[in-house]
Amino acid sequence: MRTIVCTLVAIAALLAGYPQAAHGQVRAKAAVTCVSAGQVLEYDCTIKLANARSGEPLSGLTVSVGADMPSMPGMHNVRRVKATEQAEKGAYHVRLELEMHGDWAVHIDLRGAVRDRVVAMLRFEEAEVTDVKPSPSRRGH
């Protein structure tokens, strides 16, 4: 019993001692559209980034994109890919290579003037990619 209490205290101490940092940053929002890149499970995605509050496009950022499956937490790690900035302001392009069809949470990590992560939930199928409205039924209708 005492061991447990000590452990909990130790965890709490460790956590409490963790450094805190500053607040108040620009928040980003993203519009993601993906189309099949010809190869199975490869997709071309266009990401339009904007300041969440002002709606102003966010350009000049280092953008990397990863993905995981919410239905299998931690089990699928798609290697992060660097996105390339497009001519259009705030637009970035990336080619994603996924492991299977289904619903993916696409993580867009921003660095540079803004540090943030935006998550877009998309359903990747063979032919098309759509926004996800999770359906409660397991049979899939």
Add this chain to the structure above:
Amino acid sequence: MIDFIQNTIDGVMIGASYGLLALGFTVIFGVMRRLNLSYGPTIMIGAYFGTVLYLHFGAGLLAVAAAVVVGAVISGIYVERLCFAPMKAGAGIASMVSSFAIWMQLEQAAVLVLPRHTYPFPPLVTGPALEIGPLLVRPDHLIMLTGALLLAAVVQLALYRTRFGLGLRAVIANPIAANLVGVDVGRLVVLAFAAASAIGGVAGFLVLAVDQQVTPMFGMWATLKGLIAMMIGGLGSIPGALLGGLLLGVVEVHSHWLFGPQVRDLFAYFVLFAFLVARPGGLLGRTIDVELSHRA
């Protein structure tokens, strides 16, 4: 009032398929005292056999049905050979985890063959709902119910009127004593797996033909529904499995009607939980020793 009756009827019809799934589960659980999590996915593999025939060879309804059953039986025996036959006595939990690993395997195999999220499945019948007085009955639901009842009758006859059934019940009652009277338990277990998969195959075919679509998630769906219905009905009881399925169906349809699909699932699990806590033996179950506590 009409709605209540209508929903109850619908629930019975859907519950019939749950009952069949539970029946297959019960047969396997009865002879093995072990949980086969791969039960649903083997049925899903059968369904994919049927879907491939349907999509690529234009097979008719009966051919698809046969393919589903055959596919389920083949993959069922595969699971038995890999996850159950080689496991020593007392390794019930290893069998269960192994069957889960094979579930993952079967699911990925299905996705490799047919990579899309959903595929069409041939409909049982097309046509308008039958009007019986103020009530509506979908003809495919009616066929599903009839099929389920027929199959249940066949299973009941096979269990109580054949030598195979006698041996099966002997193994379910007491595997050692069954050995001692000369039942070849190893062979019987394979046959039981095959029979259970065939039952599951028929159930799966009926459900999918009513849904008219199939996804790899069907495996999980079938395992969960079968498991819930079996536990509500009572472990190791054949009539219990059917009754549990019917009860689950009725509860689901009513709660869906009253509160929507999410609350429907909530209710189903709540009924299961309440049964387990208040009456662990289920509706008609008895206490049998389960080889699952990991020291068994």
Add this chain to the structure above:
Amino acid sequence: MLDVSDLVTTYGKIEALRGVSLHVEGGKITCLLGPNGAGKTTLMMTIAGILRPRRGSIKLEGTELVGLSPAKIVSRGVALVPENRLVFPEMSVRENLLAGAYQRRDKSGIAADMERMYARFPRLKERREQLAGTLSGGEQQMLAVARALMSRPRVLLMDEPSLGLAPLVVAEIFDIVAALNRDGTTILLVEQNAHMALKVAHQFFLMEQGRVTFQGTPGQLAEDEVIQRAYLGTRRVAG
């Protein structure tokens, strides 16, 4: 009739049988006595094929039984009435008897044998549609014996048939054992109740710690000594 030689059966690293040899004569009642943990039940289970021996042989009239499945051993003519009876509780008395004849395919012969069992055990006839689980202990023991007989065994193995039964019922069971033997059944009987066993046995073996330590006929040793050795083991008696 049944020859066991140098049988070794192990549970993991523990040797339950350490080289058991014994001979069961046809038409006789052979009794196996010994303290708890001597390996008597292990021996019975090994003969019936439920446990696999590490080495040794079990021959029924010259044919080897080691390596055969329990089902094959039943069809060769060895039936075991297990300790604690192990009837099928959710099956009726009639179905239990039918299960006993599982290896047989002759329907008319099975039907005739059923009638014979009902004649020998009238109480089973009265309760033939009753579930076996609802029978009394003595009735379950009768059912277990009848079920074993349904396979038409040449050798009947009985493991502690008197276990947990009232004295009157025990006497009844031993009457049945004697009667079966009079009708020509060879019996190997494991028994804790040495007093009763020595009354019916033609020959007996004493087992201790996985070995046979004495064999003889009743009367060869004073009953007191047999009983003492059967319950307590030689060492303590000797020293």
Add this chain to the structure above:
Amino acid sequence: MDDYLVSVVSNIGIISFVALSAYLLLLTGEISFGQQAFFAIGAYAAGIATAMWGWPLPLAIAWGAAAGAACAVTLGIPTLRLRGLQFAIATLAFAEMVRILFELWRYQIDIDGEPVGPNGTDGFRNIRYVFDHNIEAFDFMMLIYAVLAVTLGSFMLLERSRLGVIFRMIGEDATLASLQGIAVARYKVFAAGIAGALAAVGGGLYAHLTTYVEPRTFDVMLGVHSLAYGLIGGLGTALGPLLGVVIDVGLLESVRLFAGYRMIIFGGLVALLLIVRPRGLLDERLVHGIGRLFRNAKSGTTRTGRGPP
């Protein structure tokens, strides 16, 4: 370390918490299909605490753990007399109920002009603590492993303590344990509580790692996986479940060769492994053997022969 490695290693650490949670219950002889529920409770509770109430992360994680433990104890009491399969299914039913309740639950407040909070099936987005506080992915990974190390350390202590012996005793034979005067019920509920807290800590970290959670993250798959990890890695030591996670998430993940066939190979390997080692790679016998080796080496004794058992 590159980004990718950091994310894989972080995931391994987080999943290990659920695996340890299931493992602790296995020690006491119970199979739970439902530890993902506490992972979910921890994730939501900690996420709400930082994102909506502005709590610091350590406090939020601790609060999540407390919530997880409380729920686990609440579940433990009614399911106490269930055994084996019935217990397993009861935990499954509970976990699914929790998941569906999260699907139905909406609780949002306005922060900086945006709604923040759990939003039914759409999940709970914008758990931005890590970004608001400029914590690098690598640092967060170190945090995960610091907590994991403390947890593992306590597990090691537990295995040697009286409590650990009691847990294993209950797992071996609960009736026998109660005959020894052990209050089996109390210890079981206690174990369930700790297991709930462990899973909840994992959940809290997970929510902050990914910045979003949604109810279907916590479905049965996660629960059965976490149970399987203990069995793959071995039931002899708390390192077993970790090894299981490393094999699944780490090893197979890194072998790109398997892309598309990963589960086919992994599933087959697990099935074969369990035939050879039904209690996992690091099972009790192996762990015991290694332990003896160490002790012998330390005390300098040589084994000349084996005494009577």
